[in-house]
Amino acid sequence: MNNQSSDFRSGVVPIVGRPNVGKSTLINCLVGEKIAIVSSKPQTTWNRLLGIKTLPHAQILFFDTPGIHDAASKFNAALRIAARGALRDADCVLHMVEAGGPFPDPDGEELARKFLAGVTAPIILVINKIDRGAGAVAEPSLSFPYARVMRISALIGTGVDLLVDEIVSLLPVGPSYYPADAMTDQTERFMAGEIIREKIFELTHQEIPYSCAVAVEEFTQREEGAIFIRASLAVAKDSHKGILIGARGKRLKEIGQAARKDIEQLLDSRVYLDLWVKVEKDWQKKDYALKEFGLM
Ligand SMILES: Nc1nc2c(ncn2[C@@H]2O[C@H](COP(=O)(O)OP(=O)(O)OP(=O)(O)O)[C@@H](O)[C@H]2O)c(=O)[nH]1
Ligand SMILES: [Mg+2]
Incomplete structure (x- = not known):
């Protein structure tokens, strides 16, 4: 553990959302290396994965999570448990939705209600895939108390630096937990x-x-x-x-x-x-x- 200045910030930031919205693409973009697999098919991610981003003034422990799907199977329940587990100890949560779809998305609203109820950490609504030219993205009118609403393209990187700045501003003062060059704890x-x-x-x-x-x-x-x-x-x-x-x-x-x-x-x-x-x-x-x- 390093000895940082007294305003160094750190924290745990899970990324949750429906399948296929781009959570794994974002964690790869944030870390700067491919640490999570990505595909055009939903439910690619099956486990909670740590992605570490170290800045001169902060260290953010991002968690990629399986997309949340309401199917009743044991398999889907296991994926939901992995996603929910990531919310424990969160200092800030990214709730990712896709631009270009109908918004507010009723499924997303349901997800927000079920999954994010009880989360006391600030929640950022991250609208991804803005590169698809979805001009029709309405202002979200979710009745959910988001701390911020950010628009990004995880694929191209648009808006991601700004998102990181916002996240850091919401994190508590704390130490770095991993060496500055660590990207993940996966074997x-x-x-x-x-x-x-x-x-x-x-x-x-x-x-x-x-x-x-x-x-x-x-x-x-x-x-x-x-x-x-x-x-x-x-x-x-x-x-x-x-x-x-x-x-x-x-x-x-x-x-x-x-x-x-x-x-x-x-x-x-x-x-x-x-x-x-x-x-x-x-x-x-x-x-x-x-x-x-x-x-x-
Ligand atoms: N156009 C565009 N496509 C994106 C963007 N982000 C992700 N994608 C694409 O969306 C698809 C799903 O991306 P993933 O990162 O696997 O999505 P995920 O949310 O992790 O999906 P699950 O693990 O299945 O829950 C892939 O084909 C990505 O290339 C983006 O910003 N713009
Ligand atoms: Mg994924």
């Missing part, structure tokens, strides 16, 4: 599994990305400097196994190649990636499986 092993999941989200469709959980079972430094990673991809249905593997193994090979490239970049090392597909029937409904895949 390389976990991040490798996430990259595999991102490629599954990119390269498969319909229910397959949601059927597939990744467990990194081996992560070892081998001689000649290469890292060997063995991961199992568990699908929830027999019929999904063939779809994920594809004709003559083509799809699994594409997933493996794309993932290996990104993992090599992350680890700055040569990587051997060995992917195995197995069926873990209805894993999304089973506590032990949700635990095994880090969802509980």
Whole structure:
């Protein structure tokens, strides 16, 4: 822990909102590195992820969270619990919504009511994706006591510095908790599994990305400097196994190649990636499986 001047500020800032609004894109933009996977499909993020931003005068501990969806399944409940858990100890909360949709968004209002009720920390309404030229974004008339309303593009970075300034102004005086160059507390092993999941989200469709959980079972430094990673991809249905593997193994090979490239970049090392597909029937409904895949 550093000894900062008496006006150094720090705090915990979760980013919550509906699926696909751009929470993970924002945390990557804030940290300046890709620490969270992103896809055009909803419910890409399954865990709470720390992203650290250190400034000369502040350190902000952002938490990316799974998008909040009201579905009653055990799987969705696990995602909601992860998101709700991030609100504990918050010093400021970012509630992200998308520009361009009808606003105020009734779902968003419901989310605000259910999720943010009881939060005593200041809440900033962050309207993302303003680059889409959504001129029709109405002034939010949510009956929610937002501390600020900010408009950004997490993709391009518009408005993000201003958002950071506003966040810092709402944080308490406090120390830095991590070294100035730290970006996350995720292990390389976990991040490798996430990259595999991102490629599954990119390269498969319909229910397959949601059927597939990744467990990194081996992560070892081998001689000649290469890292060997063995991961199992568990699908929830027999019929999904063939779809994920594809004709003559083509799809699994594409997933493996794309993932290996990104993992090599992350680890700055040569990587051997060995992917195995197995069926873990209805894993999304089973506590032990949700635990095994880090969802509980
Ligand atoms: N045009 C535009 N697209 C964006 C912006 N921010 C995010 N996106 C896109 O929106 C999609 C979803 O982004 P994510 O960051 O994965 O969204 P998320 O809120 O983390 O989604 P979940 O993890 O599923 O809850 C991706 O295709 C992003 O490229 C933005 O500012 N502008
Ligand atoms: Mg996400």
